[in-house]
Amino acid sequence: METSYYAPTDTTTVPSGWTYNPSTWRERIPLVVVATIGLLIALYLSAYQLRMLDTVWDPFFGSASSESILDSPIATILPVPDALLGAFGYLLDAVTGVIGSTRRWKTMPWMVILFGFAVGPLGITSLFLVIAQPVFFDAWCTLCLTSALISTVMIGPAMDEVLASLQYMQRVKRSGYSTWKAFWGDKAISSTVV
């Protein structure tokens, strides 16, 4: 006779139909590290744009080329320099990447989706800025390109967790529970819906 004990609450960490858990630290820490590197680059570029530095390091296209990008009308179109906005984006990436347990795809969907919203648009914005460099200003900026590369590289690895959260909310909806409550991490729902 089997005497296995089944806990009344669901404690699975691997999402249903998945082969791994996208919210483990092994999945998230690399993204936080990469976002932090992006943050440092963006802060350095902001320091130039805020005139705290006189020049910008650029081993490939020369400082003058980088500076013409960083002083361009697009970079200065808003009250704050664009690199500072980028720095804020990377900070949001890192913070929303690090908050939450390794089950957060179901216990904290709002944080995972906020993380996805921080990572996705940052990458798309930097794609636009990469195109703008040669097309509008006929110049290149190595560190700006590096930052764009970093934000693009983050998108793919970040999206699996978002997918797991969205699928969880889909199951919540099919089970007849409130997706709004589940989005904010309702414990009763997350311990009932697998």
Add this chain to the structure above:
Amino acid sequence: MTARILNIGIGLWLMVLPFVLDLPRSWANHEYIIAPIIISIAIISTSESTRDFRYANTLLGVWLLLSPWLLQHLGMTYMLNETIAGLLVITFSLIRGKVSERFGGGWRSLLARTPAHLLAVQEKDKNKNQRYGS
């Protein structure tokens, strides 16, 4: 992975093409717009969970094939470049490559009538019930 890296390589080639062929400004801009998009799509579809995003590059490959015909003709070298690059981008974007993880039916499950991740739950419940006869 290899197919994605090759498409990144083609994107980089298109990026330097304006220098190599000394293209006029408007044509250079065409490359400067399309190349970073191809590279970004290839980078994103390197991840297994977003692998199907590669089909976006299929469309861009088709655009590369059509662009010399739809826009002003600019000589044989340029046309050959765009055509070969277009064919290669299409080919590599159609290669799925290795996907060793499963994602509960992936992104398309979100629109599916019976999503794979939901079926997996039902399957598990059924097995449990059979085993314990409830």
